[in-house]
Structures are given as structure tokens and as C-alpha cells.
Amino acid sequence: MKNKQLISPQRYQIQSLLQVGTSKKKIAELVNTSVSTVYREIVRNKSKRGYTAAYAQEECDLRKERYKGKRRLTPEMERAIKKQLTTDQWSPQQICGRAKIQGLPMVSHERIYQLIRKDKADGGTLWKHTRHKLKHRKRPLNGKQISIKNKLSIELRPAVVDKKERCGDWEIDTIIGKEGKGAILTLTERKTGFLLMEKLVSGKQAVPLSKVAVRLLYPYKETVHTITSDNGSEFAEHEFIAKKLKANFYFAHPYSSWERGLNEYTNGLIRQYIRKGTDFNLYTDEFIKQVQNKINRRPREKLCFQTPSKIFYASLF
Structure with a gap:
């Protein structure tokens, strides 16, 4: 149906x-x-x-x-909301979800957005702590396709990967710095949303990138089943990655960003800390690791507001 x-x-x-x-x-x-x-x-x-x-x-x-009716925003709630927005960088949905599982009173996430909009109108800065600055991102189409040898299409990927019921299916992507200079490699586990990321010294060059990917995933080698990427030339060494990790590497269809929706979502989280159009040379490796840890410790709605880190490590055993 x-x-x-x-x-x-x-x-x-x-x-x-x-x-x-x-x-x-x-x-x-x-x-x-x-x-x-x-x-x-x-x-x-x-x-x-x-x-x-x-x-x-x-x-x-x-x-x-x-249809839910109005809920009263108390001063105590407002203080808690402002702290979680500014200090913890949580989204309104995360704030509501976490309060629910902790049994704490809380208004709806839309009511929190109303609070943020009013604060902005009054000259406040809460809006700066939302991922999209209260704006909707324009998602451009991918650029020119690059020919990569011996690709495995996502159509050949096992159906179990789509169900997100097992740990060990990863999505790989890169975030590009100002004027196309500098890059950050991201690896996101599909079931848990657990993130690994590292600044790429050589930018989007395929060979160095493949070695970084292997090094990041190697500690979890026994549970790495699949890796999925877009058709960027930086993934031309996919066979090296697959061989070293004994995993299958798949490529999504062109112009099909929804096939790697977790990448899109995770990159949006990262942009809260690393702004678009900034020079990646300004960020230390230590800072990149701090961003990774912050994201892995943020509660997720799909995990019943548990954290990716907790669920990921629990899934390994």
C-alpha cells in the first residue's frame, strides 16, 4: 500500500x-x-x-x-532552552526530545522556534546558534560527473543496509573549504549516526584521502560491512579502501543526494561549528576532533534521544 x-x-x-x-x-x-x-x-x-x-x-x-494547543513557556524552561541552544548547540527538536525522556516539562519545538524568532526581532543572537540561521538552505545540483573505474552501483548494495538495523554500514563524504581549498573527510555510520572526521592535508586528492579513510575505520574493521559515496573524483581509490577494510564500496546515483541523506544531515550539523566559506587552515586538528565529539554526544530523535556515541559503542558488542 x-x-x-x-x-x-x-x-x-x-x-x-x-x-x-x-x-x-x-x-x-x-x-x-x-x-x-x-x-x-x-x-x-x-x-x-x-x-x-x-x-x-x-x-x-x-x-x-x-492541533496540540498552546503550552506555557515558563522562565525556568526559557533559561534551560537558551543554555542548550547556546552552550550545547542543540536543535529545538533535540531539546524537546531530551526533556521528554528525562520526564521534564517542555514546550514544543515549534514554540522554541517562535522564541528564537522573537529574540532575533528584539536584537538577540539565539538565531545564530541554529543550524540554518532560520533560513532554508538551497541545495545545488552536483557538478560534472567524473569517470571512476570499477564502480559498484548502489543498486547492488544489500537491502539490509537500507533498513539501518545493523551497525557497520558507512557513508563517506568531504566538506570543502573557502574557494575550494582544503577539505574535511567525514565518515558516518548509518544506524547510529556516529561520526568520524579529519582534516585532509592534501585536500581532495584520492590517494591520501583513501589512506585517511582506512586509518579512521581500521579500529572498527571487523564490523565495517559497506561504505557508500557520491561520484566525486576524490573517491577514485575506492578499491584500495574496500580491500584494506574487507568491505564493499558502493556509489550512489548522480543527482541523488537523498540516497546519502545521513551525509547531508551530518554535514549540516558540522556547519554549525565550521561555517561555510571559511578557511580550514584556521582550524586545528584538535578543534576538528572536538567538533566530532560534540556531534557524537548530541541526542538524536531517531535514537530515542540517546547519543550516537553511546549507541555505536554498544552496537559493537
């Missing part, structure tokens, strides 16, 4: 398919929903610059909140 109510990953899939000119009928088929649902989703959640998944999801959340 096809889904009538869309979820966030499906919205990002719709956005990406619209960007490459896919028909609404084909989108419905790929997203496993009806054509009428796709039409309604686009019309209902279209912003001034077209359909974006982030805006659509926020509109959906807003509609849900209208």
Missing part, C-alpha cells in the same frame, strides 16, 4: 527529482506514493523560491502543532 503521509526523506527525494526535471507521475512512482499526493505536497508547501524539502517539513510540523 502506498504511503499517503510523506516523511522528511521523501520530501528531499521530491526536491531532488524536481531539480532534474522529473515528471510528477515518475516522482510518485519513485517515492512510492500517489500522483495526487505529490501534486498536493508541492502546491501546499511551495515557498517563494519553489519547493524545498526543509520548508515543506517545517510547514508540516507547524500544522501538527496547531
Whole structure:
């Protein structure tokens, strides 16, 4: 039975398919929903610059909140919220989820966004601590495709990887510095969201990158099953990585960022600490490691607001 109510990953899939000119009928088929649902989703959640998944999801959340009624924001709650936003760099969703499992009273995440917007209007700086600065990111299409030999398509990847029921399936990516100079390698485990990251001294050069990837994953070699990347030339040495770790390395389809949605999400978290357009030479290796640890210790909704670090290490045994 096809889904009538869309979820966030499906919205990002719709956005990406619209960007490459896919028909609404084909989108419905790929997203496993009806054509009428796709039409309604686009019309209902279209912003001034077209359909974006982030805006659509926020509109959906807003509609849900209208049925929950108003909750009172107490001074104690406000102090706790401001501390978690500014000191811990938590999102409104993380603040609410963590309070729920701890049995603490808390307003909805949308109410927290209202607090942030009001604070900004009054000249405050809480908005600077949100991942997207209260704006929706524009997700550009990938650039020119690079020919990489002996690639394994994601279509050949075992179905168990999609279920995220086992630990050891990783997504690999790079974050690029100012003017395309400098890069940071990220490796994210799909089930837990556990992150490994390191600044690349040689930028996006494939050979040095492959050695860093192997070194970062080697301590977990016995439980590394698969690695998935985009089609960037920096992953040309995928066979070396696969051989050293005795794992299978797969490549996503071009223009299909939703197939590596965890990468997109994780890179967004990293950008809270390492701003877009900055020179990576300004950051020490120690700082990069601190960012990694902070992200791994942030509660996640999909983990019932436990931390990636805790769930990852528990999954190894």
C-alpha cells in the first residue's frame, strides 16, 4: 500500500527529482506514493523560491502543532532552552526530545522556534546558534560527473543496509573549504549516526584521502560491512579502501543526494561549528576532533534521544 503521509526523506527525494526535471507521475512512482499526493505536497508547501524539502517539513510540523494547543513557556524552561541552544548547540527538536525522556516539562519545538524568532526581532543572537540561521538552505545540483573505474552501483548494495538495523554500514563524504581549498573527510555510520572526521592535508586528492579513510575505520574493521559515496573524483581509490577494510564500496546515483541523506544531515550539523566559506587552515586538528565529539554526544530523535556515541559503542558488542 502506498504511503499517503510523506516523511522528511521523501520530501528531499521530491526536491531532488524536481531539480532534474522529473515528471510528477515518475516522482510518485519513485517515492512510492500517489500522483495526487505529490501534486498536493508541492502546491501546499511551495515557498517563494519553489519547493524545498526543509520548508515543506517545517510547514508540516507547524500544522501538527496547531492541533496540540498552546503550552506555557515558563522562565525556568526559557533559561534551560537558551543554555542548550547556546552552550550545547542543540536543535529545538533535540531539546524537546531530551526533556521528554528525562520526564521534564517542555514546550514544543515549534514554540522554541517562535522564541528564537522573537529574540532575533528584539536584537538577540539565539538565531545564530541554529543550524540554518532560520533560513532554508538551497541545495545545488552536483557538478560534472567524473569517470571512476570499477564502480559498484548502489543498486547492488544489500537491502539490509537500507533498513539501518545493523551497525557497520558507512557513508563517506568531504566538506570543502573557502574557494575550494582544503577539505574535511567525514565518515558516518548509518544506524547510529556516529561520526568520524579529519582534516585532509592534501585536500581532495584520492590517494591520501583513501589512506585517511582506512586509518579512521581500521579500529572498527571487523564490523565495517559497506561504505557508500557520491561520484566525486576524490573517491577514485575506492578499491584500495574496500580491500584494506574487507568491505564493499558502493556509489550512489548522480543527482541523488537523498540516497546519502545521513551525509547531508551530518554535514549540516558540522556547519554549525565550521561555517561555510571559511578557511580550514584556521582550524586545528584538535578543534576538528572536538567538533566530532560534540556531534557524537548530541541526542538524536531517531535514537530515542540517546547519543550516537553511546549507541555505536554498544552496537559493537
